[in-house]
Amino acid sequence: MFFDTHAHINFKEFKDDGDKIVKKTLESGVCFINVGAEYKTSKRAIEYASRYTEGVFAAVGLHPSHIWIEEFFIEKYRELALNKKVVAIGEIGLDYYRIDKNQEKTKEKQKEIFKKQIELALELDKPIIIHCRDAHDDVLEILNSYFKIHKSKLRGIAHSFLGNYKQARKYRQMGFKIAFNGIITFARDYDKVILDTPIEDIVLETDCPYLTPVPYRGKRNEPLYVIEVAKKIAELKNLSLEKVAKETTKNAKKIFNL
Numbered sequence: 389m390f391f392d393t394h395a396h397i398n399f400k401e402f403k404d405d406g407d408k409i410v411k412k413t414l415e416s417g418v419c420f421i422n423v424g425a426e427y428k429t430s431k432r433a434i435e436y437a438s439r440y441t442e443g444v445f446a447a448v449g450l451h452p453s454h455i456w457i458e459e460f461f462i463e464k465y466r467e468l469a470l471n472k473k474v475v476a477i478g479e480i481g482l483d484y485y486r487i488d489k490n491q492e493k494t495k496e497k498q499k500e501i502f503k504k505q506i507e508l509a510l511e512l513d514k515p516i517i518i519h520c521r522d523a524h525d526d527v528l529e530i531l532n533s534y535f536k537i538h539k540s541k542l543r544g545i546a547h548s549f550l551g552n553y554k555q556a557r558k559y560r561q562m563g564f565k566i567a568f569n570g571i572i573t574f575a576r577d578y579d580k581v582i583l584d585t586p587i588e589d590i591v592l593e594t595d596c597p598y599l600t601p602v603p604y605r606g607k608r609n610e611p612l613y614v615i616e617v618a619k620k621i622a623e624l625k626n627l628s629l630e631k632v633a634k635e636t637t638k639n640a641k642k643i644f645n646l
């Protein structure tokens with residue numbers, strides 16, 4: 389059994405065949421979390437999860453790249469997060485990769501909304517799914533300020549981890565798991581952090597429809613392809629595929645309380 393901790397069947401790329409993909413995924417023994425990036429996709433993540441008795445979960449949150457498109461109202465997200473299918477607040481975080489003008493203003497706004505969502509997660513006792521691009525130092529600083537007070541109540545995963553092994557260690561010291569996806573099948577830049585991170589601290593994801601792994605490059609990504617990510621980790625760490633499947637699924641279930 390495999391657990392894809394970050395999928396977006398709730399995105400428009402799956403509007404015509406989303407449920408077909410979900411059924412195929414579940415029949416193949418893969419569970420997954422549909423992760424929201426704004427109110428609309430967060431709500432849709434819950435709708436998907438509600439149609440299945442097991443194996444499909446939801447996360448709700450406002451992505452840092454959407455903060456100027458949607459005004460953040462915590463009450464709206466709290467209402468969504470109270471649904472029993474919601475296992476995490478996410479994806480939330482900081483993304484400095486694409487911001488151009490008004491850099492400082494955008495960074496400040498992203499930080500403010502990130503903090504509000506961390507506080508929502510703490511209030512509801514849920515883990516967080518962190519999106520971070522080119523902003524690990526700021527994300528770690530914010531997490532640390534909450535970790536000092538809340539300790540293990542603050543928990544979650546660093547999604548699509550693109551940082552270095554030292555940064556990964558800092559997340560792990562605060563109890564966070566590190567999530568890898570298809571990028572590791574076609575870029576060798578992450579081998580070192582994968583080798584440095586014990587399997588007990590790794591979870592798998594696809595981030596579908598994006599980041600399709602080898603050998604499906606060029607096709608739309610989907611949760612089933614999480615197995616390719618597992619194969620690469622098994623190869624790099626010299627572990628059996630069964631061991632990687634078992635450990636990463638166990639880690640995901642633990643962090644999301646399933």
Ligand SMILES: [Zn+2]
Nearest residue numbers: 394423479595
């Ligand atoms: Zn995502």
